[in-house]
Amino acid sequence: MERDLSHLTPEQRATHQAMHARMMAALTYERVTVPGAQALSAWQKLRDAGRGWPVVVGDDEGLERIADQFTMGDPKVSGVDMPGMDLRSPAQILEIANKIQFPADLRKWSGAYQPEDLRAPLGEWPKEVGDAAPGLTIATDLVSGKVHDKVHILLVPAKFSWEVPAYLRWGDWNACPPPEYHVAALREWHQRFGTELVAINGDTMNLKATSRPKNRDDALALARDQYGYCPDIIDQGVGSISALAATLMQSEWWYLWWD
Numbered sequence: 001m002e003r004d005l006s007h008l009t010p011e012q013r014a015t016h017q018a019m020h021a022r023m024m025a026a027l028t029y030e031r032v033t034v035p036g037a038q039a040l041s042a043w044q045k046l047r048d049a050g051r052g053w054p055v056v057v058g059d060d061e062g063l064e065r066i067a068d069q070f071t072m073g074d075p076k077v078s079g080v081d082m083p084g085m086d087l088r089s090p091a092q093i094l095e096i097a098n099k100i101q102f103p104a105d106l107r108k109w110s111g112a113y114q115p116e117d118l119r120a121p122l123g124e125w126p127k128e129v130g131d132a133a134p135g136l137t138i139a140t141d142l143v144s145g146k147v148h149d150k151v152h153i154l155l156v157p158a159k160f161s162w163e164v165p166a167y168l169r170w171g172d173w174n175a176c177p178p179p180e181y182h183v184a185a186l187r188e189w190h191q192r193f194g195t196e197l198v199a200i201n202g203d204t205m206n207l208k209a210t211s212r213p214k215n216r217d218d219a220l221a222l223a224r225d226q227y228g229y230c231p232d233i234i235d236q237g238v239g240s241i242s243a244l245a246a247t248l249m250q251s252e253w254w255y256l257w258w259d
Helices: 010-026 036-049 060-071 090-097 161-168 179-193 216-229 232-238 241-250
Strands: 030-034 053-058 151-156 196-200 204-208 253-257
Touching: 010 060, 030 036, 036 053, 036 151, 036 196, 053 060, 053 161, 060 151, 060 161, 090 161, 090 179, 151 161, 161 179, 161 196, 179 216, 216 232, 216 241, 216 253, 232 241, 232 253
Parallel strands: 053 196
Antiparallel strands: 030 151, 053 151, 196 204, 204 253
8 A cells, every 4th residue: 555655754754665664574474365356265265275374354455454563563673672562472372362261351451341341232132134244344445335456365374263363463452452362252252153264454353153143142142242352343333232142143244343
């Protein structure tokens, strides 16, 4: 994505461009670029090929945001040694994640919403459920609704999809948990619902589940777990626990988004 750097001095522009080049070069995972309309079919073929775990990261801007999170705090990219920034390896993150029980341990994270913060109403069960889980959103422009001309798919050297946030160092900003909590959550949901991480960009995950909640009680319990993990999907999204639960019973796609 070309950025407007005209407001910068030539020296500042050169510094920015050099840091950007280092940032993109640091994300060394194999990349496959396909037309946006072919993103899901290409993902499926790559998944079956066994060359690591494929994850759709969106257009050029989406790829840059993934690279930005991946290299956050890396002095080799920024050129500045920032005290307090912990550049952990995937193995270190996965080791921590192995000790986390989701959702019980989520509140151990200092940034987690506490019960008194989760104020969404239960709401009435909707009579009809619209297209509240629109599928592979990361392959589209959310403003225009148009499919991206091209999208990038990263082949992450992970055996399981739930490990991907560790390999991307994804999370730990605002209400978005650190990567080890994402690993724990995705692992739990894979075991219970067969969910797989299909796509991820700077603030969104698209998951696909092979099994859905079998009744309203199970769906409501899952919706509450998702709300504690990702409050924005209700607070700035569907509006109630019941609305989310109904969507989870209808759709194989799960949409998670953090502001």
